[in-house]
Amino acid sequence: MSQHIFVNLPVADLSRARSFYAALGFSFDERFSGETSACVVVSEQIHIMLLLREYFATFTPRPMGEPARDTSVLIALSRDSREAVEAFMQAGLKAGGTDNGKVQDFDFMYGRSISDPDGNVLEPMWMDVTAFERTLGDEINSAVDA
Template structure:
């Protein structure tokens, strides 16, 4: 059986958060959703549960971190440098904030950040497949 990950995130406005994640390519799974939360599916193995603050508080008594704090950074692989840019642009167009951390370009790896409307940080990144195998290519050869 494939292991799955369910990332649970508190959100202030469920409809706004749902629209943001749909713009990034997530699909809504109504079977695991209601008026207090929505299951947003990225792949067979990766799901994000966006939960209203009252629903979130049924899971923990710990406070929801204030906007601008650093709670977690969620790195996500994509297929190309252009896909990194497209994901950040889509998020920014749907209520997110692009590049809250400076973009990083190491030649064999390229990443940017997008902050969702509730302050959660996503880091889409591309890595040269040759680098994963231990043989990075020349930076000029890997640019789109």
Template sequence: MPQLVFVNLPVTDLPRARAFYAALGFGFDERFSDDTAACVVVSEQINMMLLTREKFAAFAPRPVGDPASACSVLVALSRASRKEVDAFMTAGLGAGGTDNGSFQDFGFMYARSISDPDGNVLEPMWMDVGAYEGTLGQEIAAAVDA
């Protein structure tokens, strides 16, 4: 039986957050959505729960941080191509996101970084796993570890 993953993100303005994620092309599972939460469908097994700060606090074992001032989670979302990574960024920027200026291009992997309007960090990325598993990946891994 497939297991589901729910990534929970605190938001200050739920309608604004819904509009941002809809602009990125994501759908919503309304069964798990109400005026305090929106369930963003990433894939058949992965969802992101956009929770008002109050609702998020009800689940959190510690005080809720402010993603606008501190980064605690990087949500990497694979795309099918470099072009789709760039399209994700363009859509997100047009919907009120902020380009974090992070750009990685290792040949076999291409990644960028955007914050949603609340400061939660999303990293759209593309990777050619076959190229990574070959010599190129070993060389890049050695360079990154150095």
């Protein structure tokens, strides 16, 4: 059985949100899109559902947060290189996103942080898994030897 992830995000202006995510290079699955929602295709198994705030509220018994003020989720999106992380950021900024000023720069990983026009946080990141495993292994061995 194929597993899928649908991340639901509240948005105030669906047209603006669609334009932003399209500018980042994502496509849309129109089968799951309409007047109150848009389905962003991240990968074959991962989708972001952009839901108008009123529609989003029908899915939860809890009060809805305000993404521009409160952070409830950080969506990390892997990219193929540091340069691809920067290209993602530039496309997002040009499309109305906000640079959150957060940079993670390690030998094995590079990441940035951008908010979409509604304040939902995306974190494009690149990781050299082999270097990460080597670094983690060195840290574990140092801790054991101490």
